[in-house]
Amino acid sequence: MTDPALTWTPTTDDLRARLESLRSAAGDHGFDAVIVSPGADLRYFIGRSQGSHERLTALVAPAEADPFLVVPALERPGWTGSSAERLGIEMPTWEDHEDPYRLVADRLGPVSAIGVDDFMPAMHALSFENHLHLHVSPAAEAIRALRMRKGRQELAALAAVGAAIDRVHARIAEWLRPGRTESEVGDDIARAIVEEGHERPDFVIVASGPNGASPHHEQSKRVINAGEPVVIDIGGPAPSGYFSDSTRTYCIGEPADRDFATVHALVRKAQQAGIDAACAGSSAESVDIAARAVITEAGYGPYFITRVGHGIGLEVHEHPFEVRGNTTILEPGMVFSVEPGIYLPGRFGVRIEDIVAVSAEGPRLLNHSPRDWTLV
CATH class of the missing domain: 3.40.350.10 (Creatinase/prolidase N-terminal domain)
Incomplete structure (x- = not known):
């Protein structure tokens, strides 16, 4: 239904x-x-x-x-x-x-x-x-x-489209296989985005192997190989006009790069730190600072080359932006992504992204698909 x-x-x-x-x-x-x-x-x-x-x-x-x-x-x-x-x-x-x-x-x-x-x-x-x-x-x-401050029904609309994009991520194993190109996988994902309740796909990033080190690489004719990390960042508007945006980084089989599992675990840890910081009364930049500290302390700071998040609603990128220097105070009803990443040129990238709503009770996640890299 x-x-x-x-x-x-x-x-x-x-x-x-x-x-x-x-x-x-x-x-x-x-x-x-x-x-x-x-x-x-x-x-x-x-x-x-x-x-x-x-x-x-x-x-x-x-x-x-x-x-x-x-x-x-x-x-x-x-x-x-x-x-x-x-x-x-x-x-x-x-x-x-x-x-x-x-x-x-x-x-x-x-x-x-x-x-x-x-x-x-x-x-x-x-x-x-x-x-x-x-x-x-x-x-x-x-x-x-x-x-910036979403009402109750806007939050419900964002939760619904968040669940719809979760359903697409749950189907990734249907399409992500060695020997297929990024574009072939992307075309299948685009169709599924509509099948699962979106009005249209707005973006489909499928970035395999070294392409994953480019945060906004979309997709190409590159053939995906076994053991390669693949960053999949997807989203679009529901008929309501409210957007989804969720990223997972997968790997087909055993990772070929010995550092991949360590980096993936580090990004998961950094994302959780950012989510935990997304509390009413804190500043927008505190979310970025919390996530970035985890990655910097592990020695990967130079490879975290983006802000940690952006607001979302009737636009996929809107205020408030979670970036150093933004002192906007977070209030209940504000909704934004938390998406730290590590991008290693010539090797691979890892990004994990979920949408978080600020509430009086604390951060509320609007995405719930598994964050591990294995395909189910």
């Missing part, structure tokens, strides 16, 4: 509360309005995102007035029956011969401070500057504060 949390979507009341929080955050951060372009932020606030290429689509959320959604006239029919309509958001349109930035400027009137989301294209942000006669500022801090 399919977990209904895989297809959960926020209600109109949920979205209305998010928009009100955005309006309040705009004022709290000194903005007359925050403008949000298509992407995960737009989906978070109105339940849907639809890009319009070079044409402007944007949610405008004034601090002291109702939000409105500017859309190209040719795309307005696509919003019929959408969550934005159900919210009662006004949708002023513009035709190709018209200036959408002037439309926004005229509706806002005199303003002194405007914030835009992190991923607004420069062509749009600069056009707003020209028409509003001011320097637009990043609204990331205002937006991320709302999105």
